[in-house]
Amino acid sequence: MSTQSKIDAIDSRGARQDQRRTESRQRLLAAARQLFVERGYHDTRPQDISRLAGVGHGTFYLYFSDKQACFRAFVEQAQAEVDSLIMKRLAVCRTHEERVYGVLEVSMDFTKANPGVLKAAWAGHQLMSSDDSGSATSLSIVEQWAERWAEVITRGQKAGLIWDDYDPKIIGYAVLMVTSVVSTGTREAWGDKEHFLTNLTRFVLRGLAAPGAGGALSS
Amino acid sequence: MSTQSKIDAIDSRGARQDQRRTESRQRLLAAARQLFVERGYHDTRPQDISRLAGVGHGTFYLYFSDKQACFRAFVEQAQAEVDSLIMKRLAVCRTHEERVYGVLEVSMDFTKANPGVLKAAWAGHQLMSSDDSGSATSLSIVEQWAERWAEVITRGQKAGLIWDDYDPKIIGYAVLMVTSVVSTGTREAWGDKEHFLTNLTRFVLRGLAAPGAGGALSS
DNA sequence: TCATTATTTGACAAATTGTCAATATAAAAT
DNA sequence: ATTTTATATTGACAATTTGTCAAATAATGA
Numbered sequence: 001m002s003t004q005s006k007i008d009a010i011d012s013r014g015a016r017q018d019q020r021r022t023e024s025r026q027r028l029l030a031a032a033r034q035l036f037v038e039r040g041y042h043d044t045r046p047q048d049i050s051r052l053a054g055v056g057h058g059t060f061y062l063y064f065s066d067k068q069a070c071f072r073a074f075v076e077q078a079q080a081e082v083d084s085l086i087m088k089r090l091a092v093c094r095t096h097e098e099r100v101y102g103v104l105e106v107s108m109d110f111t112k113a114n115p116g117v118l119k120a121a122w123a124g125h126q127l128m129s130s131d132d133s134g135s136a137t138s139l140s141i142v143e144q145w146a147e148r149w150a151e152v153i154t155r156g157q158k159a160g161l162i163w164d165d166y167d168p169k170i171i172g173y174a175v176l177m178v179t180s181v182v183s184t185g186t187r188e189a190w191g192d193k194e195h196f197l198t199n200l201t202r203f204v205l206r207g208l209a210a211p212g213a214g215g216a217l218s219s
Numbered sequence: 220m221s222t223q224s225k226i227d228a229i230d231s232r233g234a235r236q237d238q239r240r241t242e243s244r245q246r247l248l249a250a251a252r253q254l255f256v257e258r259g260y261h262d263t264r265p266q267d268i269s270r271l272a273g274v275g276h277g278t279f280y281l282y283f284s285d286k287q288a289c290f291r292a293f294v295e296q297a298q299a300e301v302d303s304l305i306m307k308r309l310a311v312c313r314t315h316e317e318r319v320y321g322v323l324e325v326s327m328d329f330t331k332a333n334p335g336v337l338k339a340a341w342a343g344h345q346l347m348s349s350d351d352s353g354s355a356t357s358l359s360i361v362e363q364w365a366e367r368w369a370e371v372i373t374r375g376q377k378a379g380l381i382w383d384d385y386d387p388k389i390i391g392y393a394v395l396m397v398t399s400v401v402s403t404g405t406r407e408a409w410g411d412k413e414h415f416l417t418n419l420t421r422f423v424l425r426g427l428a429a430p431g432a433g434g435a436l437s438s
Numbered sequence: 439t440c441a442t443t444a445t446t447t448g449a450c451a452a453a454t455t456g457t458c459a460a461t462a463t464a465a466a467a468t
Numbered sequence: 469a470t471t472t473t474a475t476a477t478t479g480a481c482a483a484t485t486t487g488t489c490a491a492a493t494a495a496t497g498a
Contacts, residue, residue: 014496017444024445042287045485056447061487068261123342163425170400170409170418177396181389190389199389206382207426233465236475243476264454275478280456 025063027053032074037116041071078121079141082110096156096208100175101201108182108193118183146173153208162208171208178204244282246272251293256335260290297340298360301329315375315427319394320420327401327412337402365392372427381427390427397423 031052035044046067050060064070089102111118122142139147150172156162178200190196250271254263265286269279283289308321330337341361358366369391375381397419409415 014444017495020445020495046487047485058447058449058488059445062445065487067486163421165421167410167414167418170415171422173400173403174397174419174422177400178393181392181396184392191386195386196389199386200393202382202384203390203393203426206428207422209425233475236464239464239476265456266454277457277478277480278476281476284456286455 024053024055024059027055028060028063028070029073029077032070033077033117036071036074037114037120041120046070075121076141078114078117082107082118083141083145085110096152096161097201097205099152100179100204101197103179104182104197104200105193107179108197111183122180122183142176146176149173149175156208160212161210163210166208175204175208243272243274243278246274247279247282247289248292248296251289252296252336255290255293256333256339260339265289294340295360297333297336301326301337302360302364304329315371315380316420316424318371319398319423320416322398323401323416323419324412326398327416330402341399341402361395365395367391368394375427379431380429382429385427394423394427 028049031049032044035048035052046060047057049070050057053059060070064073085106086103089106090099093099093102107118146169150168153162153166153168153171153175157164157166157168181200182196247268250268251263254267254271265279266276268289269276272278279289283292304325305322308325309318312318312321326337365388369387372381372385372387372390372394376383376385376387400419401415
């Protein structure tokens with residue numbers, strides 16, 4: 001047996017064992033998600049999560065250092081899901097209108113299909129995030145989203161489509177906050193989906209559009 | 220002794236006793252605020268709050284049914300403070316520009332003077348708010364703020380200053396979310412106060428302003 | 439099969455949260 | 469001033485929740 005294969009044998013587990021591990025984690029994460037959304041963070045005990053996942057209580061702590069870590073993992077998973085959907089949608093958008101409406105629609109559809117998940121994820125991000133002052137932490141997904149809007153704005157400015165007196169970082173964050181409105185739970189008072197999304201899209205576009213640009217902001 | 224005076228004696232406490240009660244509560248609330256902001260919700264124990272407030276551990280539960288109730292009280296207090304400042308400021312505003320800029324400035328000044336408080340309050344509102352489906356709960360302060368913006372928008376529409384194809388409830392919420400950007404902690408990357416506030420104010424005003432209206436939205 | 443390693447488990451320990459009988463303080467009555 | 473009554477506080481204690489680890493179980497490779 002070569003040295004290489006020895007090393008392989010050490011850090012690559014058997015397929016069955018590996019599958020078991022990832023399955024356990026997924027089951028725990030799915031259970032955590034359901035309970036955190038249903039009952040909220042406080043009324044969800046690691047015990048409950050383990051039971052619903054069908055694993056022993058101790059197993060919980062094999063995959064999450066503590067309850068907070070589990071919650072963070074839940075938030076990250078939810079955000080990654082939405083992020084993936086948004087990226088797919090943005091890939092086929094050509095105008096700013098399509099982009100804004102697209103992101104809103106994706107977020108809204110996700111919220112309908114997964115009530116409470118995005119809301120909890122948004123709130124959690126803020127409440128959990130500690131200062132970490134000093135350490136160069138990588139950008140959170142929320143900051144990444146803001147950064148992406150900033151890039152969109154910068155490009156729009158270069159094309160003369162967006163007011164060039166805007167600071168892209170600031171307005172990028174502002175646009176992001178507007179899009180977060182859709183995850184505030186489904187409000188009946190806000191009318192149907194089309195009405196709701198059209199309103200928000202108009203507000204953002206009118207806020208961005210430079211005077212010269214035509215009615216529709218073409219990419 | 221008349222029946223009335225008996226009743227008075229029962230439900231009106233002595234002044235000294237009453238003062239003691241409210242003082243205890245205030246001390247607890249101030250301690251809770253400091254610790255919730257400094258260490259976050261999880262790393263703050265009722266014990267710690269009591270100790271910092273200089274009262275016994277049991278006293279905590281005389282004023283708050285549990286830890287969550289204490290946190291809610293903290294959030295409400297912080298929101299009420301900001302609300303009071305905002306109302307004072309709005310009272311002297313005549314144009315929409317003054318209103319938007321004013322609310323942003325008040326929020327930002329508060330955030331500078333009380334780092335982390337508004338951020339925690341915002342996040343807390345969302346994470347703590349349970350569904351309470353069925354019960355007719357009064358509007359939360361956040362919903363009240365959104366409602367106020369909605370009224371501003373409705374008036375602006377009637378005066379022909381704001382796009383009349385907007386649903387005030389929806390856009391009111393959107394404006395609120397934009398204003399919440401200032402409580403996301405002080406970002407150095409966002410430049411100085413004037414730069415930051417001017418950017419956000421412009422974005423909101425341009426999003427609102429009807430085509431006919433002059434550059435500055437006069438009330 | 440059997441030795442070795444990886445994974446799971448639930449009883450247990452630690453920490454946190456919440457309760458209450460005892461105590462202290464203030465107000466009212468005599 | 470003293471007693472009585474009502475109110476407020478306290479910290480030891482109980483209940484719950486969170487986290488650990490030695491023992492048990494399952495998978496791997498020879």
